[in-house]
């Protein structure tokens with residue numbers, strides 16, 4: 337049934353429940369969608385493309401890879417919502433759209449809370465209306481811990497906590513199909529081959545595929561610089577919320593029940609705890625992880641040297657494994673965790689550059705960019721986050737341990753050679769001059 341309520345009530349505005357989607361592009365374990373469905377029968381949902389706009393330190397906040405991944409996720413979400421009689425409107429300006437709707441309807445706005453400064457600013461536009469919001473970004477419910485302390489401190493408490501079961505998908509038998517006149521945007525997909533396809537359907541497929549085949553090998557392969565199944569590749573789905581962290585936790589448990597428990601199966605959970613850690617650190621610390629001094633109040637004199645920045649972003653550092661990583665990231669929107677560590681370490685601890693530039697570069701290109709995981713890891717590497725030890729990765733050694741030779745051939749189309757300059761001395765200079773630590 338299709339109705340247009342807009343003109344049918346002259347005196348009394350009909351109630352309209354709106355679910356605003358952001359990084360929760362799914363119908364399973366969606367607290368906002370569930371609550372909206374309980375509230376009234378007239379439902380629509382909205383997604384605003386303004387979330388993908390803007391720049392940071394000269395980089396786009398959302399590059400082409402993530403944009404396409406999100407578009408695919410929205411198309412999948414649209415199909416899944418339609419099966420529940422709910423239309424997803426993709427709009428430009430959320431504030432304007434809500435104002436227009438508010439003229440004719442008594443609005444109730446439901447959304448899931450996020451972390452990050454801009455994310456909070458966006459929420460203010462939704463909070464002007466009646467409705468409800470929920471936090472469902474992590475496996476664990478937020479709890480008190482000293483956010484300046486280490487991961488181990490967090491983990492001791494976290495591992496004792498119970499993880500709530502995901503909520504079931506809504507029952508929509510009583511929903512009317514709402515047709516409303518607002519300007520909608522059509523999404524166009526670029527057919528280029530990408531590392532992963534977006535959407536809840538693909539997320540659930542990837543999880544089953546990986547856990548059924550690689551549950552017990554993850555621990556041994558996770559540190560390699562290359563290989564599709566060397567790690568789960570769950571992060572893009574988590575970042576855009578095609579799957580919730582809680583659903584993932586229960587999927588791991590399901591496969592452990594079928595295939596047994598191992599160090600490897602535990603380690604996937606362990607890595608998901610790192611994700612929870614950075615999310616909950618950011619939740620408690622506000623905007624601190626975006627600042628040069630991070631959580632530490634130590635202001636290091638990181639360099640912003642233009643030439644050094646250019647050479648790095650154009651993959652001209654002269655260290656093959658680093659240059660190969662930059663090229664992979666720019667060509668695919670993906671690099672492994674090992675490569676993220678090598679690139680960030682080289683940027684900060686060898687070149688002495690301000691981590692926020694590299695974080696902004698990652699923000700533009702990474703398919704799985706998430707403010708807490710990205711800035712949390714960068715602050716950690718810079719010594720202004722949750723790591724109290726001074727660590728530097730030796731890129732040449734790391735390359736030989738973790739499969740760099742083949743990887744360099746793939747991305748630089750040449751044999752790996754040693755740098756023709758003293759990159760180790762560079763690291764010592766940064767340690768002494770910027771961090772003021774003497775060996």
Ligand SMILES: Cc1cc2nc3c(=O)[nH]c(=O)nc-3n(C[C@H](O)[C@H](O)[C@H](O)COP(=O)(O)OP(=O)(O)OC[C@H]3O[C@@H](n4cnc5c(N)ncnc54)[C@H](O)[C@@H]3O)c2cc1C
Nearest residue numbers: 567568569570571607608611673676704705706709710713
């Ligand atoms: C400098 C730097 C920047 C990073 N930026 C991001 C980012 O923007 N978005 C992002 O999701 N991850 C980021 N990470 C963390 C990590 O590199 C990715 O989550 C991981 O490589 C994704 O691949 P995967 O899903 O196959 O991970 P797996 O190794 O299979 O791990 C399983 C899941 O655990 C979580 N996880 C693993 N390692 C970490 C970690 N160190 N921190 C937080 N969560 C973790 C992820 O959700 C991941 O999907 C960053 C790490 C570094 C060092």
